[in-house]
Structure formats: C-alpha cells, structure tokens
Amino acid sequence: xxxxxxxxxxxYDFYGELLTNRQRDAMQLYHEENLSLSEIAQEFSIxxxxxxxxxxxxxxALHEYEQKLGLVRKFTKTREAVLQIDSRLDMLIRENKNxxxxxxxxEDIKGIIDGLDE
Amino acid sequence: xxxxxxxxxxxYDFYGELLTNRQRDAMQLYHEENLSLSEIAQEFSIxxxxxxxxxxxxxxALHEYEQKLGLVRKFTKTREAVLQIDSRLDMLIRENKNxxxxxxxxEDIKGIIDGLDE
Numbered sequence: 001x002x003x004x005x006x007x008x009x010x011x012y013d014f015y016g017e018l019l020t021n022r023q024r025d026a027m028q029l030y031h032e033e034n035l036s037l038s039e040i041a042q043e044f045s046i047x048x049x050x051x052x053x054x055x056x057x058x059x060x061a062l063h064e065y066e067q068k069l070g071l072v073r074k075f076t077k078t079r080e081a082v083l084q085i086d087s088r089l090d091m092l093i094r095e096n097k098n099x100x101x102x103x104x105x106x107e108d109i110k111g112i113i114d115g116l117d118e
Numbered sequence: 119x120x121x122x123x124x125x126x127x128x129x130y131d132f133y134g135e136l137l138t139n140r141q142r143d144a145m146q147l148y149h150e151e152n153l154s155l156s157e158i159a160q161e162f163s164i165x166x167x168x169x170x171x172x173x174x175x176x177x178x179a180l181h182e183y184e185q186k187l188g189l190v191r192k193f194t195k196t197r198e199a200v201l202q203i204d205s206r207l208d209m210l211i212r213e214n215k216n217x218x219x220x221x222x223x224x225e226d227i228k229g230i231i232d233g234l235d236e
Contacts, residue, residue: 017186068135071189078196081230085203088227092220102210102220109206112199 005031011062014072018065023058026051086113123149129180132190136183141176144169204231 012027019027022044029035029043030051037055041048066072089106096102130145137145140162147153147161148169155173159166184190207224214220 014187014189018183065136069132071132071193075189075193075196078193078200078234081234082196082200084230085227088223088230092223096220102214105206105210109203112202112206116196116199 015062015065019058023054026054027058128190133180133183137176141172144172145176
C-alpha cells in the first residue's frame, strides 16, 4: 500500500504538470494535504464519486505517461546508482582513516553527490 | 547550430512519444535519417511547407513539455554530476598506482557508473 502511494507520488512529481487543473488539485489535496474524498468533494462542490473519478483518471494518466516515456524508471535507476556510489565512498573513507589527503578527495566526490539535492 | 540540434534531439529522446505520429515521423526522417524537407514531403505526399510546419510544431511541443516538466534539465544535471565523479575517480586511480586494493575498489565504483549506460 505504501509503495503504491509512493509510486503515485513519484509519478505525480514527474508528470503532474501534464494533468488537468482539476486532476492536479484533487491529487494535491488527497496525497499531499491528506484530505478525505468527502472533504475534497465539499471543497470543489462536486460529488464524492466525482472526486474519486478525478483521482482515478489522474492516476491512470500518470501511469500512461510513464508507460510512454519511462522517465521515472530512467531517473530512479540513475539515482540508485548514485546512492550506491555514495555508500561505497563512505566505506572507503572508513577504511582509510589515516590517509587525510585521500579522505579529502573522497569527501569532495561526496560533495558532488550532495549538490544534486539542492 | 550543433547545440540547437543536439538540444532538440535530447528533447525528442525524452518527450518524443508525446508527439503525434506525423510529427514523430517527420522528426525521425529529418533528424535521424537526415532526409531533406523535399524528400520527406515526397515520402508523405504533402507539401514541403507542410513538413516544415510539422517539424516546427513538433519542436515547439517538445520545448513546451520541457518548460512544464523540466525533466531533461533534471536528468542532465544528474548525468553531469556522474561524469564529474567518474573523472575524479580516474584521477584518484592515477594518483594511487601502487595501492592495488584501493584501485580495485575505485574501479568497482566506476563499474556502477558504466552500468548506467547499459
């Protein structure tokens, strides 16, 4: 269940801008602000079923974009590799405690990785 | 000029699947198979101007997708960081020629990077 929500949320981060305004609003209120279907229905003055449909259609559209473009898969693969590199660098730093020069250079490389999250 | 072509080509790699079939075909023949506008016009039995418009509309659509989603920018940033890491690792390997164990571990990290292109 958590994985499904995390997946939809990642798809939304990538392709959310391609959804209709209504779909995007519904996704935001439901997934980010954790409102219930009834609360969102009230907010939009539409039926609970209408909100449910908007969310389902949004999820379907997001999955279709990923099926066509595969950019979440592509990006996740690269990010996982970067995390793996980061943990290998940590290992090397631990193993070479007495080599200050090497440690500095390894830390510099880790700095490049940290820069990616800015 | 080269940069503009390279940019369109990168945008096409990312978002090409969102274009219409006609736009995609025109882009492929023009950018990948290097046919002239007239040759493509003949292939599709449409005017040279029609091909020109399909290509212009395709490029415009690709730029709009990037403006909305920014995924080429996001991905390019990560890939550049990975290339930077790779060249730092090369430098460390050159600087530590006599440390076989360290070199092996650095080569392993480079292997993770190489794996990204598969």
